[in-house]
Structure formats: C-alpha cells, structure tokens
Amino acid sequence: MAENVLVVHGGGPTAVINASLYGVIEEARASGKIGCVYGAIGGSEAILKERFLDLMKYPREKLRLLLATPSTAIGSSRYALEADDYKAMVGIFQKHQIKYVLFNGGNGTMDTCGKVYEACKGAGIFVVGIPKTIDNDIAITDHTPGFASAARYMAETTAEVGMDVKGLPIHVCVMEAMGRNAGWITAASALARKKPGDAPHLIYLPERPFHEEEFLEDVKKLYEEKGGVVVVVSEGLKDEEGKPIVPPIFTSGRSVYYGDVSAYLANLVIRKLGVKARSEKPGICGRASVALQSPVDREEAVLAGREALRAAMGGQSGVMVGFIRDEAADSPYRMQIRMIPIKEVMLYERILPEEYINQRGNDVTEAFVKWCRPLIGERTWEYMDFQELYEQENNGANNREDVPE
C-alpha cells in the first residue's frame, strides 16, 4: 500500500513557508518510501473538499523555485473547522492513503493540528506540526520560521529609510511593523543600527502601555537635535487600560477593523508639534519580500519541513517541530531540533520578555539585539556615508542648522 503525505497551510503567509514545503518534498524523495506528497490546495477547508495536488510529480528544478516563492504556493485559509469535520477527515485521509499529515501554521493552525491528531489516534495516521508565523508568538520554540525574514526585512528597510531621512532631514517618519500583540518584528528594527544614533531612533512595542505625552516629548527632543527622526511602532500599540490607541473604524461580527497606528501618530506629531511627519506602512510587503528573506530562516524552514516528515515517519504524532538554541556562553549560533507536544505549544502566546525592553519603553535592550542578530544572517549592507565622514573630519561638530521647510 502506498504511503502518502499531505501538507496543509493555515493562516497568513510568511516569506519561507514554501521553503518548508520544499523540505517536506525533498525528505519524501530521499526516504524512498513515499508515493505522493499532496498539497491541500486552499488550507484546512481543502481537505474536506479533497482538493489535493501531488507535488512530487514536478521536476526538482521547478520545485526549487519554492525557495523563492512568496506567500503560500498551495494556498491557505482561515476556515473554522467544526467537530464533524475532524471525523470526516479521517475517512478522507484513508481514502487517499494518506499516512502522514503535516500542518504548517501558527497558533491557530497548531490548535487544528492538535484536534486532527486526536481524531486520527488509532487510525495509523501520524500528524505533525511545522511552526510558521512572522509574529514569533508560538510558545517554547526559540523562534519560528518566517519570523527571521520579517525581522530582516524590518531591519534592512529601517536602515534604508534611516539613510533616506538622514539625507533629507526634514521630517519625522513613523514606520509601522506587524505584530498586534507581540513586538518581535517591531523590535527587530533595532538591528538596522550600525552605531549609536543610527535609525531607528525610537521603538514602541505593544508589550508596554503607550503614553502619548512621553512619545511627543521623545520625538520633539530628537527632532530638534537631528531634523530627521525615524520611529518604529507596532500596529497594536495600546494605552494604559489595554485599549488600542487607534479607535476601531468598523466592527463586523467577530472582526474589528482598526485604523493605522503609524498614520495616527504621524498626524499627532503634525498637529501637536507642528512639524512635518509621514507614515510608512509596508505591511504585507514585509512578509512577502523574497529579496530580503533571511538565509538562516530559509535554511531552517527547509529543515523544519524535513524534520516534520522524518518525525511522522518515525512514528511520532501530536508534536510540533521546535528549535532549541544552544545556550552555551559565547558559542556560535547553533540550533537543535526538538519535538514539542502540541498541547504544550497551545499554552500561551509568546510576547517579548521584559528583559528585551528598555526602562522608558522606547527601545529594546542589547540582550534582544544579541538574541536576534544571528537569525537575520550576515549584515550584507554597507553604505558610503559622506555626511558622516564630513562630520568626523570636522571634529564631530554638527554645524548644520535646522532648515525650516
């Protein structure tokens, strides 16, 4: 009897989710024991509709394109499964001789994965989770494939925007980062800095209550000093009472739609400080960018796919691939794979710990930078900055006066 694999994607895409898919196919091929690797075309819902495509039949050079294909090549969904759906799935898996089911996704998908695992118990079907989220909010694992690329995008883009604002220092630029409850991506903007004083000049995270007065104070001081200021903010900033600082625009059923934090804060700066401000909100451009994928992330995503199938073929079920970092002091970056029971993963949403946030709540700490640095890979960008060289030659004196627009 053939042994087939099914891969299902859940939730929002990342820059490397397809790299994990590639890893699964490569592992299946290497094992010599797998008939088909089916992709569920359109997420969990596609299982019920039996929308399966065998991916093994495509030539390897085509499959390698998965490493540089943004979003999810097989489609995803946010379809909410019902209790009956889980039972129905078992029959569908058996009909298609699917022995290994791999769910790739974030917290919501791991919940589904755990329920499918329960339904498949005793049916000889092995269910394993592959973690994926740009938000990095999955518990226990050191980090999650997809995060490091979103982090590198934020770091490199902030460095570029920082140069832009420094080149024509006439405004306050408020950049918005994804991650409504967890500030990991926002924090990663700090990796744009090569030396103190570089952009980003301020970082505001959703883990700390946001105070408008303090924000305006910080911005004003920096604007007077530099003329051009780069502020990075999380899309999910909340006030002292835990309410989003931007009121909802519209509520429809369970869904609430908020306005953009970056635009809100740029407007605040304009109105309260009377200086030019603009907002940049790359949004999903950031999670879809192939050019700024982190090579480390891509490699780890492939590995996560391979290890998931290997674990399932080894008889494991109800587990998720986790990354455990080698914590030995000053050792080079090294990851180990550990299978984590899905039930443990579901315990909590992982937010930025206190030791990664500075006291005033307007920056990250050196400990965060040290943790994050290896994930985004080598710093590949080096700029020629004659403004800086000029200041150095002239004894560091900044004799450029602020130019009113």
Add this chain to the structure above:
Amino acid sequence: MAENVLVVHGGGPTAVINASLYGVIEEARASGKIGCVYGAIGGSEAILKERFLDLMKYPREKLRLLLATPSTAIGSSRYALEADDYKAMVGIFQKHQIKYVLFNGGNGTMDTCGKVYEACKGAGIFVVGIPKTIDNDIAITDHTPGFASAARYMAETTAEVGMDVKGLPIHVCVMEAMGRNAGWITAASALARKKPGDAPHLIYLPERPFHEEEFLEDVKKLYEEKGGVVVVVSEGLKDEEGKPIVPPIFTSGRSVYYGDVSAYLANLVIRKLGVKARSEKPGICGRASVALQSPVDREEAVLAGREALRAAMGGQSGVMVGFIRDEAADSPYRMQIRMIPIKEVMLYERILPEEYINQRGNDVTEAFVKWCRPLIGERTWEYMDFQELYEQENNGANNREDVPE
C-alpha cells in the same frame, strides 16, 4: 590651476542618485584633469556654508559602495535660495577653484541649476544638470534616473503582495504608490502581471478624476469573483473638481498635510461593502530599496553622472543630461544621451499621457507596459504556483467557494 568639480544634490532621494555621483567621480578620474570632486554636504545650502568634502580621496573599492547606498550619501535639502545667494555662490566657486558645478535633482533642482548657470555666465564656470526623480515628471527626457528603480520596486512588490493575497484570499488590499501629480510609479505596478487576472487587479492614477462609486463597483465585482483583490492607487488621487479625495489634516504655512489615500480607501471598502480591507503604504521604503534597484536604472544613473561632467568639461553649460529612446519599431531597448537646455526642461511637469490609461480609468494600457518594461530590467522573479496548476488540471473550474471570515 586646479580644476575642481562640485556635485550638489537637491530634493528627495532615489535608489540610484549615488550611482550618478559615482559616475561623476569615475569620469573625473578617467579624465586625468580634475583635482577634487567635492560633494556639497547637505544640498544647495551647503554651498553657501562651504561644507565641501573631496570624494576623490577615498579608495575606489569604497566608492563602489555608492552603487548600493540608498538615499543620498552627501545629503540634500529643500532650502529655498534667495537672489543674493546666487551671486555669493560665484565667489565661493572661485575661492575653491570649482570650474564645474553639477546639480542632481528634479524639477525644483533644475530651476536652481538654471539660476546658478545664469549667475556663472562669463565667470568660466560650467553648470550642468543631472536629472533625478522617482516621479519621472521631468520634461523632454524619455525617463529619469531613479524612476525605473521605484517602478521595479512597485512591480515586484505588487507581484509579491498579489501572491500573498491569492494565498489567503480574504480581503481587499489597497497599496499606495508615490507620485502626487504624475502616475508613473502607480502605473508601473502593472508590470507585476505575468498573465491576465494577476495582481494588480485595479490601478487608479492621479491623471484621471477618481469616482468613489465606480471604484466600489469595480472592487465589489472582483471581490465576489476572487475573494482577494489588490488595488494600487496614487497618493495624489483627486476628484472631478481636482480636489484631493482625502481632505487635508493640517496646514502650516505653504505646507499642506494630507492623510493616506490607501487607508482612506480601505476604510471606504470596509464601511460601504462590509468586507475586510487593509492598506499597505511602503512609501519611502520604495525609493530607498537597494535590493530592488533596477540594474538598467543603476547603469543609466552612472552614465548620466559621467556624461554631465563630460559635457561640462567640453564647455557646455545650462544644460541637463537627457535620455532619448531609439524609437525604431521593434528595436531592442537603446538610449541615447542628449543635452537639453535647462530652460526647456522647466516648461512643464510631465504626467502620464492619455494613451497610457485605459478608458474606464482603472488600469494602464499595453502601450504603457511596452514603454516601461525595458526600464525595470529582466523579470528575475518566477514563482511556483500550485493553486494555478491545480486549477489548470481541473479544467480551469474554480470550485473554491468564498469563505466568510
């Protein structure tokens, strides 16, 4: 007596303005006749303050970093010069033995360049303009260095966002492009398409009055068909009366601050159609991106720098480097350099001509795509799209039902 060169940057940065600076330095070196190539550190204002740095003294391998340095390495300004300033400049040029003055910028900078040229007449100082603007709104020249990189950014990013939205088709995504009066960058998003039906699904340009009812009608139809819709809009959309569709937030002196068109339209879709919508506004991330520079643009920017100095050294003054495209039918892309009198350049702001906009005003024409294609360089991105392959195998039948969120 030494013959020195001064390069001045004006206005907002582009991804390749430093490539033109590199071209000037390379040409100066090759000529064997130039003492120093000074950079004015901080735009026109820096001339008056004599903030000059000799760039020739840096090793060539360092200078090559200019090709991949975003923003302007010597700084820019929007300082408004007074009549007296032009006279003062002549003395400053003479004091520093500056015989060749090159202004790199857009329409505003070319105006300055023309005035400096008038002031320098008879003083043996030669003044030449290097065009630069992401907006592509400079007259006469076929296009402007800086535009093609902004265009490639918009095309490639729209393709990536298109894959993202297709992978999880649950919302309308409104992307905003820079260019308040001229729709060139917005239009360039069309180059994201590999085949009909690909994102962007709708394009709205500032050259045509924007009608909210038509927009909502177009979006509704596409949303019902696809579930995920990508709309690209110019930041400067105006209504039938020429008024910006987003009212000003704040006015301060000559400056008027508008809210974001993308956020405004996403809100409109949510409120009027009751479907999920979000806005993406990469903004200056787009003009600062080194990873998505167009190789053609970079090469032409270097050339523009070299040709500007060559023209000045050849005794030309009061001219700007222009690109004239070889128009022979079906010939491969080929550009010729022509020096354009600065006075002619100042005649008008170049907007997208009628033949590049479709009748309904919600897309560009094939003629635009044909014009723009060679500028962004080879299409380097190829995606593995199993959703598409699945649909093809299943007779093109789209049996995926819309999933309410």
